[in-house]
Amino acid sequence: MPDRPYVYEVEGLSKKYKETSSSANTDISFHIREGEFFGLLGSNGAGKTTLIKQMLGLIRPDHGRVRLFGKDILTNPRFTTHTVGYMPQNAFALNSLTVREAVYFSAHLRGLSTRAARHQRDECLQLLGLDHLATKVARQLSGGERRLLQLAVTLTGSPPVLVLDEPTNELDPSRRRQVWTLLRQLNQREGRTIVLITHNAVEAEQVIERVGILRDGALVALGAPAELKAPLDSQVRLSFTHPGTEAPVLPDYVRVHSCHRGKVVAFLSSADVSKLAQEMDLTCFPEFTMNTATLEDVYINYA
Numbered sequence: 417m418p419d420r421p422y423v424y425e426v427e428g429l430s431k432k433y434k435e436t437s438s439s440a441n442t443d444i445s446f447h448i449r450e451g452e453f454f455g456l457l458g459s460n461g462a463g464k465t466t467l468i469k470q471m472l473g474l475i476r477p478d479h480g481r482v483r484l485f486g487k488d489i490l491t492n493p494r495f496t497t498h499t500v501g502y503m504p505q506n507a508f509a510l511n512s513l514t515v516r517e518a519v520y521f522s523a524h525l526r527g528l529s530t531r532a533a534r535h536q537r538d539e540c541l542q543l544l545g546l547d548h549l550a551t552k553v554a555r556q557l558s559g560g561e562r563r564l565l566q567l568a569v570t571l572t573g574s575p576p577v578l579v580l581d582e583p584t585n586e587l588d589p590s591r592r593r594q595v596w597t598l599l600r601q602l603n604q605r606e607g608r609t610i611v612l613i614t615h616n617a618v619e620a621e622q623v624i625e626r627v628g629i630l631r632d633g634a635l636v637a638l639g640a641p642a643e644l645k646a647p648l649d650s651q652v653r654l655s656f657t658h659p660g661t662e663a664p665v666l667p668d669y670v671r672v673h674s675c676h677r678g679k680v681v682a683f684l685s686s687a688d689v690s691k692l693a694q695e696m697d698l699t700c701f702p703e704f705t706m707n708t709a710t711l712e713d714v715y716i717n718y719a
């Protein structure tokens with residue numbers, strides 16, 4: 417979609433916290449277009465949260481600038497709060513409210529009338545499966561439930577841009593799937609621009625269009641998942657468990673990546689797959705899988 421306008425223009429962002437010796441972000445530049453679903457990956461401490469806080473105007477960069485729909489983020493704070501729904505990594509300010517109050521108040525704060533705010537509250541609670549928790553106080557929720565409430569609050573007011581810091585963290589697998597489906601619908605049906613940080617690379621790969629990978633504060637990869645996977649395309653990942661204490665001897669063209677508690681992950685060239693199948697009976701292992709590279713492999717490769 418090269419003709420769509422830029423939502424975000426991030427140019428040469430650098431940030432060093434006073435308390436730390438190394439930079440949290442170093443010369444980061446990238447653009448996000450309207451309607452894009454963009455994912456940020458990177459290990460703990462790679463600088464992801466610092467980066468998106470600068471994209472919200474919550475942290476002032478030492479160098480560089482961020483434009484949102486062409487406007488400088490730091491000189492237009494009101495425009496930013498009206499345009500972007502931000503879900504922080506942890507802080508939740510509405511702890512003493514009930515679930516339904518929290519969603520209602522944030523909708524109202526974002527400018528909806530009493531009636532519209534009530535309507536949106538009911539819609540959001542239903543969308544995220546929070547109906548049965550409506551009268552519970554936020555403080556008493558489990559980690560995952562609180563995450564869902566935070567997402568509901570972020571969605572109120574229907575901001576055209578969503579910036580989400582680890583939205584699927586702490587969710588059980590079925591809730592995670594529900595959230596990914598909801599985000600995909602918001603992106604595809606309503607054309608919302610979504611920027612999110614996640615560690616669930618395999619799940620993210622199903623929905624994100626473009627990904628940026630951060631390492632030690634630098635953007636080390638940027639592109640569509642398929643582009644980033646291309647160099648790994650000739651690689652096949654083999655994983656299996658073995659019941660014995662000693663790992664089985666593998667042919668030398670199979671590179672063992674990890675071996676822990678009987679679980680082995682190894683890589684081989686796709687050209688060697690048929691040879692391996694002839695030389696070893698993999699079905700003798702109780703569990704084995706073979707698959708081509710995933711976004712997680714790309715992530716591990718860079719991180």
Ligand SMILES: Nc1ncnc2c1ncn2[C@@H]1O[C@H](COP(=O)(O)OP(=O)(O)O)[C@@H](O)[C@H]1O
Pocket residue numbers: 433434435436439440458459460461462463464465466467
């Ligand atoms: N408020 C802060 N004060 C000092 N150092 C910080 C602060 N926030 C983050 N850092 C440091 O900056 C680096 C990047 O952190 P962060 O952006 O939170 O990473 P991520 O979200 O990728 O885990 C880390 O080394 C972290 O310890």
Ligand SMILES: [Mg+2]
Pocket residue numbers: 464465466505581
């Ligand atoms: Mg973070």
